[in-house]
Amino acid sequence: MQMEVPGSPGGPMSGLVASAVEYMVDAGQRSILFLDVMRRRGDQYREHVAQTAPHVLQYAAELIIDGRELDEPVNYVLVRIVPPAAVQIDSARRPFIVIDPRAGHGPGIGGFKADSEIGVAMKAGHPCYFIGFLPEPVPGQTIERIARAEALFIEKVVSFHREAEGKPCVIGNCQAGWAVMILASVRPELFGPLIIAGAPLAYWAGVHGKNPMRYSGGLLGGSWLTALVSDLGGGKFDGAWLVQNFEGQNPSNTLWTKQYNVYSKVDTESDRYLEFERWWGGHVNLNAEEIQFIVDELFVGNNLAAGNITLSDGQKVDLRNISSPIVVFCSKGDNITPPQQALGWILECYADVDDIRAFGQTIVYTVHESVGHLGIFVSGGVAKKEHAEFSSNIDLIDVLPPGLYEATFEAKDEETTSSDLVVGQWVMRCEARTLEDIRAMGGNSPEDERRFAAAKRVSELNLAAYRKFVQPWIKGMVAPQTAELMRNLHPLRTQYEAFSSQNPWMKAVKSAAEGLEENRKPVSNDNPFLAFQEQVSKQIVHALDSWRDSQEAMSEALFLNVYGSPALQAAVGIDPKGELSRRREMPPEHRAMLDKRVAELRSRIGEGGLREAAIRALLYVGSARGMVDERSIEALRQARRDDSGARLTLAEFKMLVREQFFMLLLDREAALAVIPKLLPDDVNQRRAAFMTMSEVLSASEHITGERASRLQRVAQLFGLDAETLGRASNVAPFDPKAKAS
Template sequence: MDKAQDRAQDKAQFPGGPMSGLVASAVEYLVDAGQRSVLFLDIMRQRGDQYREHVAQTAPHVLQYAAELIMDGRKLDEPVNYALVRIIPPKGVEIDMKRRPFVVVDPRAGHGPGIGGFKADSEIGVAMKAGHPCYFIGFLPEPMPGQTIECIARAEALFIEKVISRHPDADGKPCVIGNCQAGWAVMILASLRPELFGPLIIAGAPLAYWAGVHGKYPMRYSGGLLGGSWLTALASDLGGGKFDGAWLVQNFENQNPSNTLWTKQYNVYSKVDTEADRYLEFERWWGGHVNLNAEEIQFIVDELFVGNNLAAGKIVMSDGRKVDLRNIRSPIVVFCSKGDNITPPQQALHWVLDCYADVDEIRAYGQTIVYTVHESVGHLGIFVSGGVAKKEHAEFSGNIDLIDVLPPGLYEATFEARGSGTLNADLATGQWIMRCEARTLDDIRAMGGNSPEDELRFAAAKRVSELNLAAYQKYVQPWIKGMVTPQMAELARNMHPLRLQYEAFSSQNPWMSVVKSAADEVEDKRKPASKDNPFLAFQEQMSKQIVHALDSWRDSQEALSEAIFLNVYGSPALQAAVGVDPNAAPSARREMTAEHRAMLDRRIAELKSKIGEGGLREAAIRALLYVGSARGMVDERSIEALRQVRRDHAGARLTLAEFKMLVREQFFMLLLDRDAALAAIPKMLPDDVNQRRGAFAAMREVLSASEDITGERAKRLKQVAGLFGVDEGGEPVSKVAPFDPQARAS
């Protein structure tokens, strides 16, 4: 009997007009709600059992892919609980061993490893689909004795060296993806060992920890409101020298109480017939809590979240080297979202403002920075959303070589859906077309940020943290360490509320065996309510009211927290008491070092001396950059057209690294002395008119790949045609037109 017949039968049992229909709907809803309640409790039982099985494993993870262990960090001279594995491509996925490998570094933010390969549509999945070999750096639940953040950085350097050695013919160094907490770790390592890295993709990673705007993102106030990092030290001491990652997960959950306390569970309850698998898959990762050594978490909190020392260049390694993000030589792709209340765009991007005065200074360091800001996805969605993987991450993977050869500067990556009317759609690799559009630092400033008064407040909070931590370490810590036994520390971890919620509903609870039996019976007699049942609509409305109430409570608490922080740490008396100079600029931009200035002067002199050197290839790239720069963006179709020209061009092929160097040199020559660089082009060209015609035709093909050549680009192309001794159609003219600076397009 189908659902319609059931409803007809129910109504027949309650004759008498509209009221009888309402009664029938009520009975139908009560049966459905009772069955859903039983099935929901059974899903909670499955979640608890899954949790127990997961934490019992030696190396738990949520990778969907098979993996081969390449290096075990526990066996290094400085042992760490990290490991490098090679992802084994699934059947039907072809890998090109000459393409640069991808290395995904998972965040150790309280959860277990695997989120970068959580599903087919993931960072690993789309990179393999694009033909790249993939590796994964994950970790075990327990840290090694004495393990520090610096030890982990050295281990990850060895891992990346191993990947490089396994791919000697790859067309470029590995692309490394750092998610969330792994993002800042990758940036630290790349600043210390820049020679190891190809492009970096930093997703949802905080790098400027004080940055934000009033009325949003209150997590940055937490350190100051708690009196600093002394509580971190206390939690580690109560854990017997280990910090329980469940507290970090708790911090995530506290940011969205409506989801934590209601929406996540209600979504399963209301869609109990379809949501179980998705929910259990996510909860396997969400509940896989791991531990950190006390030294690790103290570094993270003191140096980064409270101290904000990364962008300021104040982190010093044990060998005396300073961590300076300006030392990174690989392109940096920053992926963030306005919907991320854990790492808002300001925290992801304002390090650029701390490091550089303007785009020219970014170029002076030879740096390429590409950012993209999603409009709505939340923090976890940056890593786990299938839609994000199929759009942003797929485009990054498919166009990583485009990013690698971009001239130095600041760009924003934008995405346009590919359709039937898209020009030269066959030159785009996926469902979207990626463009890298030139930006200035004002575009980042327009997102909002701190005032000088706000910077002083955070500086005061940092100083209070230092004072409180010193007092705790001197007067309290010895007593705590003396009292806490390993057994007490283990009991404290097991009694954490996040762990108890899994244990309480597992099969260890004898009452859950009754739930399992009832669920088996319900599945055989399942009778969902019809979608037009009025009581279901009432249920949905009640759910929305609960979410609204919890969100309102959160908003009021966040507003109160912000007001307390701003008023307490904005007090001139407090600032004076802790030694904060109100006339100082706590996060003032650093000046270029004398060493770098001298190196830059030498490089400028070298490039100027080489302006007249080179042949057809150098001249063509120089001319292409000159014309293309008028548009202020680079389109993936233009790069694909350029690839095809390179592939079809007779003669010795350049490697990607050699081509990148060629592009950068010609770009800087134009930047340093455009008139001289253009005037030199005719002398660099061969006498063979057919070669010049072929090069000019190739330029036209690349320039017209993404849009018609009009406006300023058309003017510049006409000028270049004269330098090449051809007309605008590529036909030879009587003689090469000399360069005339007065006629140069502006």
């Protein structure tokens, strides 16, 4: 037996030394290449901010309206997206309008990639428009003025597509989501379906142990700090502060993971990293009036869902006035806008699902399991799944009967029933839900509501004190040059500038990186030092995450104890033992309108013909399932003709569905009993309508159970025999004794 001597050729020490040398060569090269990526990032930043209208849209765009030229000028623009040569647009389809969030970053994130909100909408054949903004606000610009400008933009798009089936579908991302909801509540006639992605609408909502961002306003003493920062900025609020707030939510990613990922995979990750950083570093400014409205009315005040926002003309912002379907997309992995903040407004606006229906509203929500805040509108995987399905099935959503639904998705495969009726790679279903499903996600207790109400009152008092005693002095001391210097010296900006080619040391880095192109020697994947590097990285991430968790726990405890103090609550006018109810009652004028509409529908239950009878029967049978499948709607779309072959417009079809749905809701037995009177004498017409109905109902699965019983009852109402029912697609055997509820 021969013994190996450490350090001898072929010995373990020799292998370790070789691995160390290999790793050190690779680490040195990666360090130079990483620094060069930082240099390119800095140069990219300088080029981007030097542009008059910087954006990250991947698509060519044609300017339609420049908001700076309006009677009430704003720094917003409307552009038409020019489809790529390979994309075919159907002019008959409703247009899509994507409104980007102005939350500190520049515009373009909705069209950041080919697989994006704009990309999937165009792929589905929809004309696309984009509402973006310039880096500098127009003097005197306010949130309300921007809303009026966006209304003009949407009116222009509508004028271009008067022949389209349906009004524009408008997508509002993050901050743009609440802006769209405000506008849609005061100008509901402009909108088709709304897709609200990652948008906070109920700002106090959340659960203990999570969602610490909602405590920030109270811990800082309210919005006086916002006013101070705006005053130091010479009347402008630097969007870099908003970006810094986002970054502070995940310090391990901000301080380590994002950069380490580039360093460890510098040969493959640099382009992706630079693409994202071009948007992430494009900070924009807001007027002091704009950010003060956002913080006072929304973040701290939480007045949107409560209906406590009043516009300059005296009009109240009431989300219940929105007449278009509302699609809310949120994620459990979103620590900026958790599901409670995206959906909690529903609990504040409505008592139950019947209340939603009484306002004629259709609300569809979907909750992703893991994607983060930016991933909701940046991730290509999300775009190819959720956004692609929403785009392809937007007409399905538009004709849903009023109520609350959850959109779910199932992958299409060889065993999928009627797969030819599925547009994409996923089958979308809208399943009926109640308000209890939203409450089950968690939310505030009455004690929590009192705490946030107390924080709101403290904010108001502190802001009033600041404006009276401090603001005049600050405004008098800050010159425009001083404000500009402070913006340029913001830490988020200086980190880009410091590594740009303006730094003479980075020129040496560039030369060294160029010399490595032919001599690059990546380390092998099984190198033990590389494994040690990964382990160290994980330990750093764990340490930073632990620090974040402890800080968040301390912040939550501090907020709950300070604002939970009965003495503080009493001092600011909050009853420490009272229960704050933010849910509103139905306005008397809406109640009167509703009563009139109910009486009208009751009087018209016996009116109509074969088309009304068929839709009524279809809704009666289909409602037993408690969900709507895109295959059923596609089958219905293909059969959307009356006995003479005339085609209903989408708006006419939507009205027909809604009226028949409400008739069944008001008096189902009476609505069913008159069906025979609505039918033609020609049995062949009745049989053809029934067979079409059965094809629609069986498009997604066999008709069994309660649905089969109800279909049997419909067959009897249509005067059809058991043989006809037996010929219908996928229907359980006819049982003449079966009774449907």
